[in-house]
Structures are given as structure tokens and as C-alpha cells.
Amino acid sequence: MDDSLDDWFAREILVHEGALVAFLHRAWxxxxxIHDLRQEAYVRVYEAAGKSRPTAPRAFLFTTARHLITDRLRRGRVVSIEPVGDLEALNVLIDEVSPERxxxxxxxxHRLAAAFDRLPPRCREVVWLRRVEELPQKEVAARLGISEKTVEKQVAKGVRLLAEHFYGNGQARRATRSSVPETEDGKGHRQQHPD
Structure with a gap:
């Protein structure tokens, strides 16, 4: 056995076991x-790294896991009454998707990326760590040197700003501002009328 390959594998791949298992639980x-999928992903990564080490080991591991799941889904094309899991988490392109979709x-x-880019820097960083990298609130707070309450507030602020930008000019805020019915006053102006 190649000790340097084993060392690389332990240092670059096995450290992501918790995230890999969490991903597999969401996707399968x-x-x-789950245990078999994890092991099969490890085997494929190890064998591939024996030939040529990937430059982005974590990304290679998760891409390998996604490919495994996709392969299993294709092999099991028999109709099942069990839900397939979170297909969006797989980033799988389904053959039946139309060009319009x-x-x-x-x-x-693109709209979501533009909205994300407009977030204040600290807010963007907190939202990225919590919602994209799915780090626990406590870990985000420790990593950024802020309180957990600040993390919570920044995530709430970020989600609100994303919704306002994504849905356009505060429409998200107007939609939730009041449940009082509106009518026009005959001059084209909207008025709220309590029941």
C-alpha cells in the first residue's frame, strides 16, 4: 500500500465524512x-487518487457521491412509491427538462446571484456560511468572531434583502405588511378597509 496515498486520503477526504453523510441523508x-454509498464513494475517490490526485479533493468527493446517486437512480428506473429524496441537492439534469425550463x-x-452580490459584505458572508455551506450558527459565530444573536440577525436581514431584491422593489414587504383588504377609491388610488 502507498502510505502517502493513505495519508492524503485521511487528510483530504476522511475529514469530510460528517458533511458527506449529511449530504447522503438529504439526497438518498x-x-x-447510506453506509454503502459512503463506502463506494470512498473507494472510487481512493482509486482515482491512486492514478492522479484531484486538485479540489472535497469537491471531487461530493461530485463522486452525486454521480453514484445518479447511477443508482438510473439503474433503479423501476417505478417506486418511495420518494427519491432531494433531487435539487444532487444537481442532476433530468433528460426531460425542456429548454424553456x-x-x-x-x-x-442569475437574479438570485445579483441579489446576493448586493448584500452588505458581513451579511453576505454570514448568509453564505449558514445557508450555502450549512455551518451551524455557533460555528459561524466563532469563525467570524461575532455573537450567535448577530448571526441570527444577519441571516434574517439577508433573507429579507434577498426577497426584496428578488421579488422587486419591496413587493415582498408590501405583501406581508397587512392582511387588511384594499379597494380602489374611484380615482385609481388603493385604500385599505378593515372588515
Whole structure:
């Protein structure tokens, strides 16, 4: 056995076991197969690294896991009444997606990225760590040297700003501001009328 490959594998791959297992739990419906999927991902990564070490080991590990799940889904194309899990977490392109739906998804992604880029720097960093990297609130607070309450407030602020930008000019705020019905006053002006 190549000790340097074993050392690399322990240092670069095995350290992500918790995140890998969490991903597999979100993406694969059969909990009994999680252990097998994890092991199969490790085997594939180890074998590939024996030939050529990946430059981004964590990304390579998760890409390998996604490919495994995709392969299993394709092999098991038999109709099942069990839910398949979180397909969005797999980033799998389904053959039946129309060009229009792809374009819509692409445009939505660009709008969301633009909204994210407009967040204040600290808020953007907190939202990224909590919602994209899915770090616990406590870890985000420790990493950034802020309180957990500040993390909570920054996430709430970020989500609110994203919604306002994404849905356009404060429409999200107007939609939740009041449940009092509005009517027009005959001059084209909107008025709120309590029941």
C-alpha cells in the first residue's frame, strides 16, 4: 500500500465524512444504503487518487457521491412509491427538462446571484456560511468572531434583502405588511378597509 496515498486520503477526504453523510441523508431516501454509498464513494475517490490526485479533493468527493446517486437512480428506473429524496441537492439534469425550463432556471439563478452580490459584505458572508455551506450558527459565530444573536440577525436581514431584491422593489414587504383588504377609491388610488 502507498502510505502517502493513505495519508492524503485521511487528510483530504476522511475529514469530510460528517458533511458527506449529511449530504447522503438529504439526497438518498433509503437510510439503510447510506453506509454503502459512503463506502463506494470512498473507494472510487481512493482509486482515482491512486492514478492522479484531484486538485479540489472535497469537491471531487461530493461530485463522486452525486454521480453514484445518479447511477443508482438510473439503474433503479423501476417505478417506486418511495420518494427519491432531494433531487435539487444532487444537481442532476433530468433528460426531460425542456429548454424553456432550463432558461427560466438560468435566469432565476442569475437574479438570485445579483441579489446576493448586493448584500452588505458581513451579511453576505454570514448568509453564505449558514445557508450555502450549512455551518451551524455557533460555528459561524466563532469563525467570524461575532455573537450567535448577530448571526441570527444577519441571516434574517439577508433573507429579507434577498426577497426584496428578488421579488422587486419591496413587493415582498408590501405583501406581508397587512392582511387588511384594499379597494380602489374611484380615482385609481388603493385604500385599505378593515372588515
Amino acid at each position: 431516501p433509503n437510510r439503510a444504503e 432550463r432558461l427560466d432556471a438560468h435566469q432565476i439563478l
